[in-house]
Amino acid sequence: MDIDWAALGSVFGVSLAVTVALVGLFTLGIVGLSKGEAATSGASTAGTSTAGGGTATAARTGAYVCFALCAAAVAYGIYLIVA
Template identity: 65%
Template sequence: MKIDWVALGSVFGVSLVATIALVGLFTLGIIGLGRQESSGGSAALARTGAYACFALCAAAVAFGIYLVVV
């Protein structure tokens, strides 16, 4: 059996970048929800940004499931 190390490295790199991006996006959403309590006038903007981050996270997870299923 022969292992294609270039393909394995490519999959590892893409998985690592996607994981870091997804965790970072979710963290931004959590931070946005935390800021809405402490900031007065920009609470609606912080909440909207947080919900947008969570929606992008959900879209990324749904796309990953779609790639596995199809």
């Protein structure tokens, strides 16, 4: 039995990089949702000011994009396993 150490190292490196990237992307999504919620609650407690509305919308949109990219990466991984 012969182990191809170069291929094993390559698989380990790629899986480590993709895992770190996915966790980072998901974390950015959670931070974006919390920033959007904080901006929305801050604008509602300030009275009639709507200055935080654009910031909240941008943060929420960015969070949804991060979550969509995570879902796409997971779907691609499942596709690679099945195919």
